[in-house]
Amino acid sequence: MTPMDKPNRLLLLSELRVRDTAYNVSLSRSLLTWKRRASSPVYHPFRPMSYVERCQQHRWRCAAVTFTCPDGGLCQSWVGAIAEQLAAITSRPRRLLIYINPYGGKRQGGRVYEQKVAPLFAQAAISTHVIVTEHANHARDHLRTDAELKKYDGVVCVGGDGMFSEIVHGLIWRTQMDSSLDPNSPDETLTSCSLRIGIIPAGSTDCICFATVGTNDPVTSALHIIVGDSQPMDVCSIHHNNTFLRYSVSLLGYGFYGDVLTDSERKRWMGPVRYDFSGLKMFLTHHYYEGTVSYLPARGVVGTPRDAARCRSGCVVCQHNGPKPSERAEKYETDDCGNDGDWRTIRGKFLAINAASMSCACPRSPKGLSPAAHLADGTTDLILVRKCSRFDFLRHLLRHTNKEDQFDLNFVEVHRVVRFRFMPRHCQSDSDLELDLLENGKRQIFGQICRDHPACGCAPAYSSWNCDGEILTHTAIDVRVHCRLIKLFARGIEEPQVFEDLTNPCAI
Numbered sequence: 001m002t003p004m005d006k007p008n009r010l011l012l013l014s015e016l017r018v019r020d021t022a023y024n025v026s027l028s029r030s031l032l033t034w035k036r037r038a039s040s041p042v043y044h045p046f047r048p049m050s051y052v053e054r055c056q057q058h059r060w061r062c063a064a065v066t067f068t069c070p071d072g073g074l075c076q077s078w079v080g081a082i083a084e085q086l087a088a089i090t091s092r093p094r095r096l097l098i099y100i101n102p103y104g105g106k107r108q109g110g111r112v113y114e115q116k117v118a119p120l121f122a123q124a125a126i127s128t129h130v131i132v133t134e135h136a137n138h139a140r141d142h143l144r145t146d147a148e149l150k151k152y153d154g155v156v157c158v159g160g161d162g163m164f165s166e167i168v169h170g171l172i173w174r175t176q177m178d179s180s181l182d183p184n185s186p187d188e189t190l191t192s193c194s195l196r197i198g199i200i201p202a203g204s205t206d207c208i209c210f211a212t213v214g215t216n217d218p219v220t221s222a223l224h225i226i227v228g229d230s231q232p233m234d235v236c237s238i239h240h241n242n243t244f245l246r247y248s249v250s251l252l253g254y255g256f257y258g259d260v261l262t263d264s265e266r267k268r269w270m271g272p273v274r275y276d277f278s279g280l281k282m283f284l285t286h287h288y289y290e291g292t293v294s295y296l297p298a299r300g301v302v303g304t305p306r307d308a309a310r311c312r313s314g315c316v317v318c319q320h321n322g323p324k325p326s327e328r329a330e331k332y333e334t335d336d337c338g339n340d341g342d343w344r345t346i347r348g349k350f351l352a353i354n355a356a357s358m359s360c361a362c363p364r365s366p367k368g369l370s371p372a373a374h375l376a377d378g379t380t381d382l383i384l385v386r387k388c389s390r391f392d393f394l395r396h397l398l399r400h401t402n403k404e405d406q407f408d409l410n411f412v413e414v415h416r417v418v419r420f421r422f423m424p425r426h427c428q429s430d431s432d433l434e435l436d437l438l439e440n441g442k443r444q445i446f447g448q449i450c451r452d453h454p455a456c457g458c459a460p461a462y463s464s465w466n467c468d469g470e471i472l473t474h475t476a477i478d479v480r481v482h483c484r485l486i487k488l489f490a491r492g493i494e495e496p497q498v499f500e501d502l503t504n505p506c507a508i
């Protein structure tokens with residue numbers, strides 16, 4: 001049962017007991033509730049029943065309750081009715097394909113799964129096929145070609161954002177091949193994946209889990225999978241010269257976040273703390289990059305990146321803007337009869353160019369890179385941080401960790417877009433290239449040396465794109481949002497008031 005569901009028809013209402021305390025217990029379709037009352041006689045025990053209990057900070061736990069009642073027949077009616085209701089819920093997965101990355105985060109993926117998740121899946125009678133990956137892209141390639149997807153109700157990854165990205169790439173690719181679509185065409189309207197994806201967080205940032213559930217807790221994620229939650233999510237496709245490069249669901253970042261990622265990969269032995277070291281180093285290095293950003297603003301959508309409202313469970317903005325706002329991109333281009341359409345262009349020197357297709361909230365930044373971004377509205381928030389002083393950049397970064405608005409600075413701008421392109425300055429045209437050849441050549445040579453010597457002032461001409469934690473091989477890219485291309489076993493972050501009056505909502 002999701003909090004958005006309407007109250008269901010009442011199926012059973014009885015006075016039952018838990019130990020010596022009497023309760024009015026009611027069962028409606030998939031919702032079991034009990035309220036304390038004063039009462040008496042001899043009671044027959046049911047067998048213990050598991051249910052989901054909400055705890056602090058969006059965590060869920062599995063709890064058990066044993067009811068007793070005065071009459072054996074009534075007891076049977078209750079047990080039968082509950083079993084019948086649970087069997088009737090078709091959204092709950094019965095068979096899952098699970099990939100464990102033993103290499104991500106603190107290298108605890110296997111242990112986390114065996115100790116915290118497998119017992120819950122067994123208790124919920126979910127059958128599993130578990131694959132521990134042996135190398136990078138093992139899960140992606142298995143999903144692309146080998147996996148018998150018809151046998152499963154969902155795919156689960158145990159790992160970080162990089163591991164999730166592998167699953168997304170495998171599933172989207174397979175779905176497009178099955179639909180005879182060409183992933184190399186940036187203008188193709190892609191087919192949404194039917195299988196839902198579950199994330200058991202065991203990586204370094206785990207931003208996709210945090211931003212869709214509200215916490216990075218393996219047990220909570222396992223329970224969202226068991227109750228069969230579903231959260232659609234936007235996906236950006238990234239192309240270079242009509243060649244497909246990658247998909248992105250969270251952060252696509254050039255400049256600061258690209259440099260942090262490139263530097264941190266060399267420090268993977270440090271575990272998740274590598275990002276703090278590389279973050280500090282890249283902040284001190286203070287490289288900026290020149291280039292041109294063009295974008296198509298999102299039109300006809302409700303919501304802006306500066307809204308106070310947040311994307312939460314049952315988000316009305318996502319409901320309003322879906323299901324296919326990404327098609328607006330094509331509409332703009334054709335409406336304007338070959339002109340530039342509604343494309344806007346900005347040239348400049350940037351410390352960071354970030355596209356956040358969701359808030360990108362994570363433990364390092366609980367409100368995220370773009371706090372008002374939406375999971376399933378068909379848009380991405382394009383954040384441009386222009387060249388500024390170190391002090392000002394620090395002010396901007398620190399605002400990711402407190403209540404102040406990180407966009408309320410004169411060197412930062414944010415646009416809600418459906419498509420954008422980036423061209424680094426030195427790729428712009430042959431004449432530009434000739435003019436800059438000498439200078440650029442020097443910079444390239446010194447850039448290599450000077451990465452580790454920020455004081456000498458020589459900056460590299462190019463950064464890399466950080467695409468959900470993976471480094472992109474190209475800098476000039478064409479990015480397009482595909483509305484609701486995938487679905488997660490999640491429901492979005494719940495507002496506290498959603499569950500204050502639903503204390504015992506889900507039987508397992």
Ligand SMILES: CCCCCCCCCCCCC/C=C/[C@@H](O)[C@H](COP(=O)(O)O)NC(=O)CCCCC
Nearest residue numbers: 160161162203204205206207275279365400468469
């Ligand atoms: C001086 C105070 C600085 C505070 C800056 C805080 C800003 C943090 C924003 C973090 C956004 C993270 C977006 C998520 C990116 C992940 O996809 C990616 C890979 O994750 P995983 O595979 O689980 O390792 N993580 C990163 O790129 C790390 C960025 C860290 C930046 C400091």
Ligand SMILES: Nc1ncnc2c1ncn2[C@@H]1O[C@H](COP(=O)(O)OP(=O)(O)O)[C@@H](O)[C@H]1O
Nearest residue numbers: 104105133134135136159160161162163203204
């Ligand atoms: N068995 C493996 N050995 C090495 N790398 C792997 C393996 N399985 C997956 N990977 C790769 O590990 C990288 C990091 O994975 P991820 O789960 O995101 O951890 P982290 O959050 O620590 O980056 C991803 O690029 C993924 O493709």
Ligand SMILES: [Ca+2]
Nearest residue numbers: 234357374379
């Ligand atoms: Ca979005």
